[in-house]
Amino acid sequence: KAGVTQTPRYLIKTRGQQVTLSCSPISGHRSVSWYQQTPGQGLQFLFEYFSETQRNKGNFPGRFSGRQFSNSRSEMNVSTLELGDSALYLCASSLEGYGAYEQYFGPGTRLTVT
Amino acid sequence: AQSVAQPEDQVNVAEGNPLTVKCTYSVSGNPYLFWYVQYPNRGLQFLLKYITGDNLVKGSYGFEAEFNKSQTSFHLKKPSALVSDSALYFCAVRDDQAGTALIFGKGTTLSVSS
Numbered sequence: 001k002a003g004v005t006q007t008p009r010y011l012i013k014t015r016g017q018q019v020t021l022s023c024s025p026i027s028g029h030r031s032v033s034w035y036q037q038t039p040g041q042g043l044q045f046l047f048e049y050f051s052e053t054q055r056n057k058g059n060f061p062g063r064f065s066g067r068q069f070s071n072s073r074s075e076m077n078v079s080t081l082e083l084g085d086s087a088l089y090l091c092a093s094s095l096e097g098y099g100a101y102e103q104y105f106g107p108g109t110r111l112t113v114t
Numbered sequence: 115a116q117s118v119a120q121p122e123d124q125v126n127v128a129e130g131n132p133l134t135v136k137c138t139y140s141v142s143g144n145p146y147l148f149w150y151v152q153y154p155n156r157g158l159q160f161l162l163k164y165i166t167g168d169n170l171v172k173g174s175y176g177f178e179a180e181f182n183k184s185q186t187s188f189h190l191k192k193p194s195a196l197v198s199d200s201a202l203y204f205c206a207v208r209d210d211q212a213g214t215a216l217i218f219g220k221g222t223t224l225s226v227s228s
Contacts, residue, residue, distance in 0.1 A: 006157075033216070042218060042220045043204065045216065048215065050214075056215055102163050103148075105158040106157050108156075
């Protein structure tokens with residue numbers, strides 16, 4: 001099976017702009033989670049989608065949003081970009097978000113905000 | 115609140131020697147515990163998980179981890195380290211009562227010298 005794919009791999013944006021990141025989960029996986037990784041804060045949970053519904057949300061401002069499509073593909077959007085949004089954004093998929101199922105991560109999108 | 119601690123920022127070991135990367139956790143309910151590895155400019159790669167059952171779990175690439183409920187620990191081990199094991203290792207926990215998010219430790223850099 002193909003792994004989790006994320007596009008684009010690298011992005012450079014200017015402060016105040018918005019950005020959309022895309023994630024395609026492993027075939028058959030219905031849960032997609034997003035994480036932000038920075039040197040200072042480490043890995044932080046953004047949100048999780050299952051069957052096109054946001055099931056869980058981390059402690060991030062409303063500028064961070066996401067959605068999931070009927071084929072389980074997911075996008076996340078960050079509006080009004082700030083310098084502090086520069087990070088590696090990781091998408092992870094699993095069969096079922098709850099319970100014992102492990103999450104499989106994509107390679108990430110490296111976002112740089114200037 | 116859930117939390118994970120990885121007390122060592124870096125672990126250095128010689129090739130062929132055993133290695134241990136430490137992790138302790140705190141959850142309200144029952145823990146689901148995971149170890150991931152991250153190579154430079156890559157996403158996280160799943161190594162192993164503890165859900166229930168035997169306290170010693172075996173995973174990919176010869177890694178294993180020992181769950182200790184009384185000490186709330188889940189240390190990653192390998193009997194004989196390889197130079198190629200050098201990477202960043204993350205311990206993560208999910209509380210079975212608290213949703214789908216994985217809570218990650220800050221990570222431990224493992225350096226294996228030849």
